[in-house]
Amino acid sequence: MEQKSVRETVVSTWISDVLPSLSGLVAIPALSPAFDADWVNSGHLAAAVEHVKTWIEGRALPGATIEVVQLDGRTPLLYVDVPATAGAVDRGTVLMYGHLDKQPPVGGWSEGLDPWTPVVRDGRLYGRGSVDDGYSGYAAVSALEAVHAAGGEHARAVLLLETGEESGSPDLPAYVAHLAERLGEVSLVVCLDAGGMDYERLWLTTSLRGMLHLTVNVQLLAAAQHSGLASGVVASSFRVLRQLLERVESAETGEIKLAELNVEVPASRLAEIEAVAEVAPDGLRTVFPLVSGGKTVSEDALELLLNNYWRPTLSIIGADGFPLPADAGNVLRESTTLTLSFRLPPTASSDAALAAVRAVLTTDVPYGAKVTIADDAQAEDGWNAPEEAPWLTAALRRVSDEVFGRPHRAAGMGGSIPFMGLLGEKYPDAQFLVTGACGADSNIHVPDEWLNLDYAHQVTEAVAHILDAHARG
Structure with missing residues (x-):
């Protein structure tokens, strides 16, 4: 695909379409069920799903099927099925994942900021769920749109946006089993619920702790x-x-x-x-708000x-x-x-x-x-990524050079994403792209959560190129 076209489409979509709708999503107090026992009656999870569903229905995704799937007694899930482009060979299903539920608001937000009031300041979107992980569905859809706009190819893509991740994804295994036939053979998993040490390069997560x-x-x-x-x-x-x-x-x-x-x-x-230690020697040592005189467990x-x-x-x-x-x-x-x-x-x-x-x-x-x-x-259990396929290695090198201008880095993550372990076991031959716009200082789960908008554009652009590379093999 032509680089300039992809970039222009992604940036234009984010500025004119994504940011207004994502801001609206931030304003919905869609607490995860672990933090809202009355989530059925409060209706916030359903409202978040409907908000994003409405936005996707207005997008240019030829032949897309968009529906809310909800099993009895379980949190709702948004299912988006996008057919492969006409020129793509059968490369199986690309499974794209994100979540719409949120952590509690907690107190201590800075002056002028609030968990449920979206604020754009200095290139950042502040608000609970902005980077963890409300932006992910928008980024996935925008990447698919960019592929179409640039004349690229993508395999059949299925987007799953769940509403229980912050509670440990208790309902997700049931949904994966329920949708197994519809998902087909998954050959690539794209998860946008991760990030890295800085906003200068693409970061891949290759392992997660249990x-x-x-x-x-x-x-x-x-x-x-x-x-x-x-x-x-x-x-x-x-x-x-x-x-x-x-x-x-x-x-x-x-x-x-x-x-x-x-x-x-x-x-x-x-x-x-x-x-990672070479490019970010102070990454973990300086990112956390230690008290005066406090030290990390090692230098x-x-x-x-x-x-x-x-x-x-x-x-x-x-x-x-x-x-x-x-x-x-x-x-x-x-x-x-x-x-x-x-x-x-x-x-x-x-x-x-x-x-x-x-x-x-x-x-x-x-x-x-x-x-x-x-x-x-x-x-x-945790998760350890499979060995990287040659096509993915080549694609990562390309986007690292053309989109970010410096080599990507791969690292682990100290937290968990239960879905990855589940999919790794179910689809052992699939490739995994676990990445995202979260930085070490993005304040997920704590006051002043924020999304770096320019970096989110770049991650979206990178995903578009990798979708095209996957379709072409």
């Missing part, structure tokens, strides 16, 4: 007791839990001690991470990247059994509850990891304390 999520309760007393009378006789439930956690994690280094949660980093992924860029992409970690994300400080009396509490969130290496078995964690927390417990692990424990 996750364990479990709540542990340790109880030693049948009822709380006066601490002056019982301390020194009965151990604190918090101390018992501390001892149990030390079996799992080194409090000094953060190292996870269980073999089932550790893997060897593949040589190809290590080479990618070393290349070495490579170590931080390995920690975030391929090493297991533990975060304590919830607690119960504690009174507020203002209400705390001299009491030895009967129990302590903590919610543990493990991030797992991309190739680790989450089921084996969960079994190992259960065993170590419940075996030979100090002082005979009662340990209870809640029934709602979650275990999700």
Whole structure:
């Protein structure tokens, strides 16, 4: 395809058509079901789906089928089926993915900004869901339009926009199974729910960590007791839990001690991470808002990247059994509850990891304390991209040169996108393009979330060229 035509079409579409509609999407408080138990009655997820559906229906996608699919008791999904261009050979289905649900608004937005009020300032679109991941459906459709406008080719493309990603995509496996025959043989997956260290090049995500999520309760007393009378006789439930956690994690280094949660980093992924450390030596060390004098766990860029992409970690994300400080009396509490969130290496078995964690927390417990692990424990595998096909390698080199003017980089991501693991298992021969417009400072999930508009244009342009390359083989 002719480069100038693709770029002009993408930029024009974004400025005149995408930005106004995307701003309208930002204004819809479409909280993910985990944060809006009454999502059916609130109607915000349905409103977000209808908003984007209406926009796509007005686009120039010859022969496209656009529908809302909703299984009983599940969140709605927007399904867009675009036939292959006339000159394309049968290359299977391109499955393009994004989501329309959002994280909670949280407080602390800067002056003049608000989670549900879209604001364009200095080339950025501010608002919840702007970069995570509301823009993705617009970018996918705009890329397909650019292919048509430039006389290019694309295989049959199916766009799935779900509304439960921020809740762990619990409904997505059911939808993939429900739509399996309609999806056909998927040969390329394009996911736009990712990003990278800067806005100067195309970033690919080649691995995602898995996750364990479990709540542990340790109880030693049948009822709380006066601490002056019982301390020194009965151990604190918090101390018992501390001892149990030390079996799992080194409090000094953060190292996870269980073999089932550790893997060897593949040589190809290590080479990618070393290349990222060269171009972004301060990427992870400086991006987070540490307190004055605060430091990251290492000063070495490579170590931080390995920690975030391929090493297991533990975060304590919830607690119960504690009174507020203002209400705390001299009491030895009967129990302590903590919610543990493990991030797992991309190739680790989450089921084996969960079994190992259960065993170590419940075996030979100090002082005979009662340990209870809640029934709602979650275990999700990570994902490691397949080997890159020659056509994709060539296409990436081209767009890196023509669209961004510098080589692309591939890296892991410390978080999870459940859909990728599901598709990787279901379509083992497919190629994966996991990329996006999110930067390390885009503030996803926190105040002042923003989308870099110029970079979103470039990502859209890159996707258009890769769609054409895929169709031509």
